Structure formats: C-alpha cells, structure tokens
Amino acid sequence: MEKQLKLIIEALLFASSKPxxxxxxxxxLPDTTLPDIRAALTGLQTEYESMERSFVLKEVAQGYQIxxxxxxxxxVLRMLRSSPSRLSRAALETVAIIAYKQPIIRQEIERxxxxxxxGILRMLLEKDLIRIMGRKILPGRPLIYGTTKRxxxxxxxxxxxxxxxxxxxxxxxxxxxxxxxxxxxxxxxxESKEKETPPISYEPEITPTGEWEGPEA
Amino acid sequence: MEYEVKLxxxxxxxxxxxxxxxxxxxxxxDIPITKIADQYLAYLDMMKAxxxxxxxxxxxxxxxxxxxxxxxxxxxxxxxxxGEDPRDEIMRxxxxxxxxxxxxxxxxxxxxxxxxxxxxxxxSLDQDQIDAEVPRxxxxxxxxxxxxxxxxxxxxxxxxxxxxxxxxxxxxxxQLIVSLLKEKGEMFFDEIFTxxxxxxxxxxxxxxxxxxxxxxxxxxxxxxxxxxIRLVAHFDQNERTDNDEKYGETA
Numbered sequence: 064m065e066k067q068l069k070l071i072i073e074a075l076l077f078a079s080s081k082p083x084x085x086x087x088x089x090x091x092l093p094d095t096t097l098p099d100i101r102a103a104l105t106g107l108q109t110e111y112e113s114m115e116r117s118f119v120l121k122e123v124a125q126g127y128q129i130x131x132x133x134x135x136x137x138x139v140l141r142m143l144r145s146s147p148s149r150l151s152r153a154a155l156e157t158v159a160i161i162a163y164k165q166p167i168i169r170q171e172i173e174r175x176x177x178x179x180x181x182g183i184l185r186m187l188l189e190k191d192l193i194r195i196m197g198r199k200i201l202p203g204r205p206l207i208y209g210t211t212k213r214x215x216x217x218x219x220x221x222x223x224x225x226x227x228x229x230x231x232x233x234x235x236x237x238x239x240x241x242x243x244x245x246x247x248x249x250x251x252x253x254e255s256k257e258k259e260t261p262p263i264s265y266e267p268e269i270t271p272t273g274e275w276e277g278p279e280a
Numbered sequence: 281m282e283y284e285v286k287l288x289x290x291x292x293x294x295x296x297x298x299x300x301x302x303x304x305x306x307x308x309x310d311i312p313i314t315k316i317a318d319q320y321l322a323y324l325d326m327m328k329a330x331x332x333x334x335x336x337x338x339x340x341x342x343x344x345x346x347x348x349x350x351x352x353x354x355x356x357x358x359x360x361x362x363g364e365d366p367r368d369e370i371m372r373x374x375x376x377x378x379x380x381x382x383x384x385x386x387x388x389x390x391x392x393x394x395x396x397x398x399x400x401x402x403x404s405l406d407q408d409q410i411d412a413e414v415p416r417x418x419x420x421x422x423x424x425x426x427x428x429x430x431x432x433x434x435x436x437x438x439x440x441x442x443x444x445x446x447x448x449x450x451x452x453x454x455q456l457i458v459s460l461l462k463e464k465g466e467m468f469f470d471e472i473f474t475x476x477x478x479x480x481x482x483x484x485x486x487x488x489x490x491x492x493x494x495x496x497x498x499x500x501x502x503x504x505x506x507x508x509i510r511l512v513a514h515f516d517q518n519e520r521t522d523n524d525e526k527y528g529e530t531a
Contacts, residue, residue, distance in 0.1 A: 080402040081504060121397075133396040143401075148394035152384065153291050159383035175380050177373065178292035178337050217393045227386040229379060 068095060069103045069110075076107075082126025082216060124215035125222055148217075157183045158192055158214070162226060165209040166196050172208070184208065192217065293341030294377040296323060297370065308374060311367055313352055317345040344369060402504055424469075424500060427509050428486050431473050448481050453488035461498065461513040469500070469509035 072088055085100050092100070104127055108120045121130045131139055140147060150158065153176075160175050161167055172180050187193045191213045198204040210223070220226060300319050301308060324342060351366035365371075391397045457472055472489065476482045489511070492498040499514045 078400070080400045128399050130391075130393070130397040130399045133391050136396050136398070139398045143398075147396075148392070150388075155388055156380055156384040159387050160380055162387070163383050174373070175376055176292060177294035177341070177377065178335070218387055219391045219393065219397070227390075229382060229386070 065103070065106075068092075068099065069106050072100065072103050073107055076120065076127060076129050079128070082124045082128040084126040087126065121219065122221045123219055124212050128216075153178075153180075154183050154187060158187055158210070161187075161193050161208050162210050162214065162223070163229070166207045167209075168199050168201075168205040168207055170205060292335075293338050294373060296320065296338070297341065297374060298377060298381075301374070308371060308378075311371065313345065313349050313367055317342075317349050320345055341370075402507065423502065423509065424490075427469050428482075431470060432479065432482060448484040450484055450488045450491060453485045454492055457485070457488055457492060457511075458497065458513070461511065466510060466512045469511060472511070 071092065075088060075091060076083060085097055085104070088100050088104075089095065089097055104120065111119050117135050118129050118131050121128055123130075136147065156176060157172060157180050160172050164171065164175075169180060169184060172184075184193070188195070191211055193208050193214065194211045196207045196209040199207050214220075215222065297316065297320065300306075300316055300323075301311065304315065304319075306312065306316070321342060324338060327338075348366045348369055393399065460472065461467060473482055473485055476485055489498065489500075493500055497514055499512050500509055501512065502509050
C-alpha cells in the first residue's frame with residue numbers, strides 16, 4: 064500500500080505543471096492522511112536522490128514539484144528552443160528589496176536603489192514576480208508591493224521564510240533599521256484597503272504607464 | 281516616457297560611489313569626502329564630455345557630496361553635536377545598497393526556474409475545464425490587455441470596412457456581458473468577443489469589461505499561468521437588481 068501511494072503521488076507530480084501542496088494531494092486522495100502523504104513525498108525525494116536521476120523532487124512555493132537538475136539546462140533549453148530566462152541586475156536588485164522588505168512602497172525601493180524604478184516595477188508585474196498588495200494610508204496613497212507565488216517558484220524557495228539569510232552589517236546601528244520581517248502574503252495592510260474599495264478594483268487602477276491614479280482622483 | 285541613463289556599469293549614483301570606494305580601496309566607515317567628491321565630479325564631467333546626458337539622480341548625489349564636503353570644512357557649525365558625522369548621509373545609503381547587492385547576489389545564485397532548472401510545462405487547457413476547484417489566480421491588467429491584443433490580432437484586416445457611426449455603447453456591452461454571465465455563471469475571456477466584428481466593437485466590449493471589473497461586478501481570474509482568462513459574475517442573487525442599476529449609472 065505504501066508503495067502504491069508513493070506511485071500515485073509520483074503520477075500526480077509527474078503530470079502537474081505547478082507545485083502540488085500536501086493539501087492538493089490530499090484533495091485527490093481523501094482517504095490518505097496528511098502524515099502519510101508527507102512520508103511518501105519524503106520517500107520519493109530520497110529515492111530520486113539515491114537513483115541519481117536527472118530530476119529531483121523539490122519543495123517550492125509551499126508545494127512539491129519535479130524539476131530537472133541544473134546540469135541539464137543547456138539540453139532542455141535546446142529542446143524548448145528558448146534562451147534562459149534572465150533578469151537584469153537592476154531587476155534582480157529591485158525584486159530582492161521587495162522580497163526582503165515587503166510590504167514596501169515604491170519610494171522606499173527607490174531610496175535603496177538610488178534610482179527610479181518605475182519601469183522595472185512594471186516589468187516585474189508583467190512577469191508576475193511581484194504583485195500589488197494594496198495602498199498605504201499616506202499622502203498620494205502609494206501602492207504597496209510584495210512578491211508572488213510565482214516568485215517563490217522561480218527562485219526555488221519553499222516559502223518567504225526560506226529566503227537566504229543575510230549577514231547582518233555590524234557597526235551600523237541605525238534606529239530606523241527594521242529587522243528583516245517577512246509577512247505572509249495578504250497581510251494586515253490589505254484589510255484597511257478592503258473597507259474602502261473592493262479588492263478587485265486594485266488592478267484597473269494601475270495604468271500601463273505606471274501612473275498612480277487613485278480611484279477618487 | 282521614462283528618463284533613464286543606462287551606462288554600461290553604473291546604474292545609479294550609489295553604484296558609481298561604491299565603485300569609486302572599491303577602486304580606491306577606501307573604508308566605507310571613513311570616507312575621505314574630498315577625494316570621493318572630486319572623483320565623482322570628474323566622472324560626471326567625463327559623462328558630459330562623452331555627451332551622455334546625466335540623470336537627475338547623479339546630480340542630486342553630486343550636490344549631496346559637495347554639501348557634506350562643505351560641512352566637513354566648517355566643523356564649528358555643528359559643535360557639541362559630536363555623534364553626527366556629515367558623512368552618515370551617504371554612508372547609510374551606501375551600506376544599505378551594499379546589503380541590497382548582497383540580497384540580489386543571493387537570489388541570482390539560486391537554481392532559477394527557466395534558467396537552471398525546469399519543470400513540466402502546462403500543456404492543456406482542457407485540464408482546467410474539467411477541474412472545477414482550480415485555484416484562482418487573479419488576473420492583472422497587463423494580462424487582460426495581452427489577451428485583448430491577441431483577440432485584436434485575430435480580427436481579419438479588411439474584413440469589414442464599412443464605417444458605422446457609434447453603434448455600440450459601453451452600457452449596452454456591459455449589459456450584454458452581465459446577461460451572458462447571469463446565464464452561464466462563468467465564461468472565457470475570448471467568449472465575450474465572439475459576436476464582435478470590428479475593432480471598435482472589440483474595444484467597446486473590452487472597455488465595458490474593464491468597467492465591470494472596476495465596479496466589482498465581474499471578477500477575472502486565471503486557473504493557471506498559461507491557461508485562458510476567465511470571467512465570473514461577482515454579484516449575489518438578491519443583489520442583482522441593485523447592481524443592475526449601479527452599473528447602468530456608471531456605464
């Protein structure tokens with residue numbers, strides 16, 4: 064039975080194009096308990112590892128996904144007829160600040176980078192790596208940015224807590240320096256917004272030119 | 281549109297400053313401000329000589345450096361205030377910037393999907409139609425516009441050259457979308473355009489959809505990243521008449 068369960072889960076993972084959470088799997092196998100599913104997943108992980116296959120079972124974005132090992136990238140790319148997806152250094156820096164400092168507004172991002180980030184934010188939104196979490200109650204009602212589930216998938220992260228830890232910069236006790244606190248997606252900031260506008264209306268407020276238009280403007 | 285100076289190496293003033301500090305092997309906690317300010321300005325001069333327009337950010341930093349330099353020359357102004365080093369003004373952002381570069385470095389070293397590692401690609405739309413309880417990714421405006429572009433491209437050029445005077449109003453089209461949604465409950469994005477023949481009609485339909493989304497009567501979502509965008513009615517049974525009036529007003 065145990066082996067059968069492992070094979071069923073393997074089939075699900077094999078056929079899925081997105082990471083499957085233990086809950087997703089449980090949805091397909093209602094009679095199986097979550098601990099059993101977890102055990103089977105770990106079993107599969109060690110199995111692939113010990114068989115030295117070209118793929119591994121990775122835990123990303125709060126789910127599990129079968130992924131090729133990095134050594135095979137050149138061949139897979141040739142098969143897909145595509146070039147490796149790349150982010151410019153500027154884009155990488157911007158998504159990094161958002162990841163570590165979210166929820167964050169554009170002004171803060173620009174303070175870190177020292178340059179305008181409007182174009183980059185738009186590009187990251189288009190790539191679905193960042194999302195708009197709401198608006199901050201500040202003059203101009205600036206948009207609040209955070210990362211998406213897609214971000215976790217792309218950067219091989221289990222969740223936001225597993226972002227690589229940074230070496231603390233010592234000798235630099237700035238009072239306003241916040242510790243890297245990573246909130247869950249959909250944090251409290253959203254609540255205050257929802258009272259004023261229905262959540263769906265966030266999106267149309269962003270014009271493609273990146274101008275900020277408040278609903279009441 | 282965007283005012284952007286792309287130099288090959290220096291993305292912004294902080295980048296340039298950091299470069300100068302590294303080049304001169306300086307201690308970031310004890311920056312010889314005169315030296316750095318001079319080199320920084322020399323670099324800006326060089327950019328001008330090369331006829332590269334200098335972005336405002338670079339100029340702001342130049343003035344900050346000069347301001348710090350002048351403060352350093354006049355210590356008497358700040359006497360008694362020993363804890364405050366004027367250089368903090370650039371040291372803080374520089375340290376934060378270094379930290380940020382480290383963050384970016386950490387991220388880029390990971391096994392990136394689509395670059396280093398690969399997973400199965402989404403291969404079927406049908407899968408989503410079977411599965412009723414698909415997770416709902418909210419669709420953003422860009423995705424909607426992309427989808428609309430695709431539909432615009434599908435329309436045959438010259439298929440209908442008769443020019444008609446404003447046949448469709450956003451109000452009509454919103455009503456049509458709402459009634460279709462009442463009937464079916466859920467629709468594919470493409471479906472609302474099926475009857476549309478001309479570009480202007482497509483645009484009116486699209487605007488009507490945006491309006492409905494804005495008023496919150498329709499929700500757009502995508503079951504997965506590469507599947508079709510879907511629309512779903514977002515009004516309750518008992519609210520219907522109420523909302524009908526509402527969008528009638530707004531349209």
